Amino acid sequence: MKPRKYFPLGKAYGTAFCNRVKEVDWLTGNLLSVKHTLLVAPRRYGKSSLAEKAITNAKLPFVKINFHLCATEEEVAQIIVNKVIKLIGNAVGQVDKIITAIKKNVLNLSPKLSFGDDIATLELIPKQHINQAIVISEALLLLDKLLHEKDKKAVIFFDEFQEIAKISKQSNIEGAIRTAAQEMQNLSIIFSGSIRSLLLRMFEDESRPLYKLCRKLKLERIAANDYKKHLNKISLETWDKELAxxxxxxxxxxxxxxxxxxxxxxxxxxxxxxxxxxxxxxxxxxxxxxxxxxxxxxKEVSLLSLNQRKMLKYIATHAAVNLTSQETSRELMMATSTTTSALEALIEKDYIEIDGSGHYKIINPVIAAMLVME
Ligand SMILES: Nc1ncnc2c1ncn2[C@@H]1O[C@H](COP(=O)(O)OP(=O)(O)O)[C@@H](O)[C@H]1O
Ligand SMILES: [Mg+2]
Incomplete structure (x- = not known):
């Protein structure tokens, strides 16, 4: 018996995947009808697992780009172009056979083919002095047009997309992606990320380019009832009995x-x-x-300011409601304005969330356990 097969710490596939039936159906529907989607949740809630399950369900070719690895706009443009080329190869056809169509659909990128032993590889080289935003939107639109001509669909999965807001301060890349995304007919995008406040601002602030571009899903934890069925099935397989x-x-x-x-x-x-x-x-x-x-x-706790730590510890050890009240401030011996800004920072950084009943909750249960024990 291999527990890791049932309980992976990386993406959940196959028998390890618990429930999320509605979410998978909804996302699969979006992909098949070429609607862009925003998936938001703290890290390790299951965004990548869900996205890949829906993409597999929809049986569409896809590429995934993880923006955690990028530091500059040039790197973002380069990785998007590379993945677009890969997806052209996977979803549209051999690049040497469609080179005329490629040439027809680009203005600012020069396609270059090189021939290896048995496969041709494509490069898309930006014309001089072209900015990265144009490179990005032209590459994405090229892919969409080629798909459209062949009547095929595909998916691009932008993971850890909140990083774009840190890399591209003037929203250049967001603007480029919007320009392309709003015209797409055959290519759908899944935007996914943690640090919810940052990500949601990118999509919910009227002044930002990606405003109202997507259908949105705030992914919650899996309900205990769904886990019950899932764990009992595995328990039956392992010990021939359901869990007590x-x-x-x-x-x-x-x-x-x-x-x-x-x-x-x-x-x-x-x-x-x-x-x-x-x-x-x-x-x-x-x-x-x-x-x-x-x-x-x-280590995660040590990244916080002293006031934020104090607040986090308070949340771990109290029934945490009304934390901006005078009474809480008195108990913490902090000014109300300080408690408020500590709370805002903890939410902003995804350390805590507020549940349906107004309780503040520490997201990571190990941090919560540690703060109680210390
Ligand atoms: N539907 C699911 N059923 C069971 N476990 C899941 C499910 N989705 C995610 N997990 C588990 O949760 C953890 C985080 O999953 P992942 O998809 O990498 O999250 P994220 O992309 O949000 O960081 C992993 O241990 C994964 O196996
Ligand atoms: Mg992930």
Whole structure:
């Protein structure tokens, strides 16, 4: 038995993929009807897993671009051009056979073919003094036009897209992407990212180029009920029995149903237990998770200012509602304006979120556990 197969720490595929049925259907529908989508959630909530599942469902060729690796507008333009070329090859046809169509559809890029042993490779070289925004929009529109001529569809998956706002301060790249995206007929884009406040501003601020371009999904954690079916199925396969109610509840409790930590915890639990786990086994497995993740979690906390740390600790140890009240300020011995700005910073940086009932919650359950123990 290989727990990692059921509980991967990377993307969830196949039997490891729990529920998200509605989300997968919705996203698959968007891809098939060429509607652009924005997927927003804190990191490790399952955006990439969901996107790749829907793309596989839709059976469309795709490329994924992760903007975490880029530092300049030139690098962004280069990676987009490279991936566009790759997708032309995968979705439209051999580049040497469609070179006339390629030439017809570009103004500011010069296509160049080179011939290797048995395949031709394409380069798209920007004409001199052309800015990166033009390179990006022309490359994307080229791909869309070629797809349109062949009556084919494809998907581009822009991952960690919030990085674009950091790289391109004047919104040049956002503008270039909008110019292309609003004309697309056969190519759909999935924009995905964490640091929700930054990402949402890019799409919800009227003055920003990407305003109202997409259908939007704020991906939540997977519901405990859905996990119940999923974990019990795996429990049956492993121990011939469903999990005891109490053990299951403890798994949900310790992991706070955070998808990454559910997998982390269950991976250890399944590895450690020869027979059906007890609530105490879950507790022990969670202690291992916390121990293994302790140094990463404390590094994350150390990036915060002292006031933000104080606030985070307060949230970990109190029923955290009305945190901007006078009373909380008094308890924390901080001015109301300081508590407010600490809260805003913690939300902005994706350390905390507010749930449906107005409670502030620490997103990472290991950080929460650590702050309670310290
Ligand atoms: N539908 C799902 N069912 C079970 N586990 C999932 C699901 N989606 C994501 N996960 C798990 O959650 C963690 C984060 O997934 P990932 O797709 O990389 O998230 P993100 O792209 O939001 O950072 C991984 O451990 C992954 O296996
Ligand atoms: Mg991801």
């Amino acid at each position: 109610e109490q053990s299951f509840n403890e798994i949900m409790h310790y992991s706070s149903t955070h998808p990454y930590y559910v997998n982390y915890l269950c991976d250890i639990l399944w590895q450690e237990c020869d027979k059906l786990p007890t609530a105490n086994d879950v507790k022990k497995a969670w202690a291992i998770v916390v121990e293994e993740e302790w140094s990463d979690a404390s």
